[in-house]
Amino acid sequence: MALLPKTARGGKRLGAGRPKGSNLYGETTKPMRIPLSKINAVKAFLDDQSFKVTCPLFSSKVAAGFPSPADDYIEQYLDLNTHLIKHPAATFFVIASGDSMSGAGIQSGDLLIVDRALAVTHDKIVIAAINGELTVKRFWQKNQRTKLIPANPNYPIIELTEAQELVVWGVVTHVIHAMNKHVCYR
Numbered sequence: 001m002a003l004l005p006k007t008a009r010g011g012k013r014l015g016a017g018r019p020k021g022s023n024l025y026g027e028t029t030k031p032m033r034i035p036l037s038k039i040n041a042v043k044a045f046l047d048d049q050s051f052k053v054t055c056p057l058f059s060s061k062v063a064a065g066f067p068s069p070a071d072d073y074i075e076q077y078l079d080l081n082t083h084l085i086k087h088p089a090a091t092f093f094v095i096a097s098g099d100s101m102s103g104a105g106i107q108s109g110d111l112l113i114v115d116r117a118l119a120v121t122h123d124k125i126v127i128a129a130i131n132g133e134l135t136v137k138r139f140w141q142k143n144q145r146t147k148l149i150p151a152n153p154n155y156p157i158i159e160l161t162e163a164q165e166l167v168v169w170g171v172v173t174h175v176i177h178a179m180n181k182h183v184c185y186r
Contacts, residue, residue, distance in 0.1 A: 084174050090117035092170070094127060094136075101125070101136055103151030110177040112136065116170040127169040130158065136172060 034042055056077055085091045096110045104125060106112065114127050126139045128148060137148035137158065146166065148158040160166055 084113055085115075086173070087115050087117035090170070091115050091173075094134075096136055096175075100150040100152050100155040101138075103153075104138065106136060106151070106172075106175050107177055110175050112172050113174040113176070114170040115173045118171040118173070120168045120171060125172040127172065129165075129167040129169065130160070131165050134169070139168070 081088070092114050094112050094114060096106050096108060096112055098108055106125075112127070118124075120126055120139055122139065122141050124139050125136065126148075127134060127136055128139070129135075130148070135148065135158075137150055140147040140149050146160045148160070150157070
């Protein structure tokens with residue numbers, strides 16, 4: 001087999017190719033294998049902007065003490081989905097019931113944002129099922145012992161035994177509660 005002479009064609013060349021960030025999404029992309037039957041659904045999802053709601057974020061801070069004059073301009077827009085949900089496929093919402101976590105700022109009727117993708121570590125507030133019953137508590141784990149700790153002294157600490165089944169559903173990342181009592185997330 002004869003070797004062909006090297007030419008200036010083909011191969012990697014400085015400055016060749018599409019400039020970074022010039023694609024439809026403005027960032028690096030990665031190929032994915034998608035079943036043919038799902039391509040239209042994926043395209044429709046990517047084109048669907050109805051789930052994105054942006055609201056103005058004013059650059060001036062709001063004084064909780066003495067009032068200060070507000071700036072007249074909006075610095076940017078904020079999409080709460082992007083701000084509050086880091087792992088959309090692993091995130092769910094649940095409504096709190098009771099006052100066992102009032103010391104942590106969780107009131108009855110509050111909407112909790114829960115992320116299943118986050119690691120459950122010591123001192124995180126979690127949604128857990130103990131023998132099939134759901135609860136929201138602070139996760140405590142040291143020296144082979146596990147506890148679920150309420151944020152209200154009127155409730156007992158739950159120290160788990162080997163006879164109890166604990167399933168942690170996810171880590172609570174945000175709490176949304178209405179300032180007006182007549183508003184309810186149902």
